[in-house]
Amino acid sequence: MLSLSDPTTTEDPPASEPPPSDEDFFSSASFASASTSSASPSASPPPNPPQIPLSYPADSTLTLSWVTHLMSTFEWASRNLPPSDFPSVLPVHVFDALVLSASKILHKEPNCVRIDDCGIDSSVVVVGDLHGQLHDVLFLLRDAGFPAENRFFVFNGDYVDRGAWGLETFLILLAWKVLMPHRVYLLRGNHESKYCTSVYGFEKEVLAKYGDRGKHAYRKCLGCFEGLPLTSVIAGKVYTAHGGLFRSIVSTPSKRAKGKKNRKIIVNPAVNSLSLGSLEELSKARRSVLDPPWEGMNLIPGDVLWSDPSMKPGLSPNTERGIGLLWGPDCTEEFLKKFNLKLIIRSHEGPDAREKRPGLGGMDEGYTIDHVVESGKLITLFSAPDYPQFQATQDRYKNKGAYIVLEFPNFDTPVFHCFEAITPRPKVNPFYDYEDVIDSDEELDLASMVTTS
């Protein structure tokens, strides 16, 4: 073991059982079989320092063993090295190569990715908020089984912020994306933005980990965030997004415009009554913005990333958050019916947010079924157990995390897998002032938010 030069990282007490070898620990086979409901995982880190620094494959082609080695190396480093040693694990030129190659793939994807090539024996794993909780992410991947020819993954965003290993979490997901671009889909969460990462820790985390190259690395991450697609439709039946539904920005002709036959006019959506947007409108939205705007014409990305369901019928502005919408069960029904869907899986609300939402279920199990309507259901899925990592009060939520498995042939019958947090979590200092920042995802401080649109 290395001696520790930085008090921000402490070693864990030795595990009571000898940890498995690196190879056993990361073989996908040993984790793929069991469908553990309510598992109680405990930490069993690989014992030996892996080979560092990591290098990018000479032919620029990632392999399964490179990605699993990246995972084990980050896990080992999180328990044995201070954050400032990160470049000795992943030098900035290797970071650059990985982020560039993922970014190229992501920017080419449509706003709504369609997963249609899932045949016999295939399954789709859907994952909610992760928030930099590296050890829980690694558990989830092993428990569900790694991405494979017949195992798709859709991640609903919020990879970074609050937790201390947002960078590792995001890079591992990018590596899987590069390895299997048509099996792994990474959607954007509201935290994949300049505003959120400047308040909730990710920017400072990257600066701490990459030192004098930190600004460069942070900019590259932001560039990648801008490329993340917004939504997915799985097997034509399941719609997923971080926040959820979105408004229409196209209005039917007003009285004055009646002379011009069938001509749709675009009006300022803020001053019009709200109506639900279509998948066609979604496909045309401009998602490549550092912060989705809350005013102006380009409102669909902000709605998709920030909206919440409500038990009250109709669509209304999400005044609690200052951006996005609240939508009722009638809107869920309208959306499902109109697009012939059975299920909406969205994320975005953890136990802290749900505590403040009377009428909606708590997040103790990592998921809730919020709307049950004629055409199907709306589910909220949250995959960060024992969240948030840093909390001002002693009283923790002790929530489980969950992921959903959808299976052939229908893909519209969700199987829930709940799991507890990996313990012990390495002790590290937070990268944001968690006692000052309001505890849930909160209102946007609109004045401090700079949009580029």
Ligand SMILES: [Mn+2]
């Ligand atoms: Mn969120």
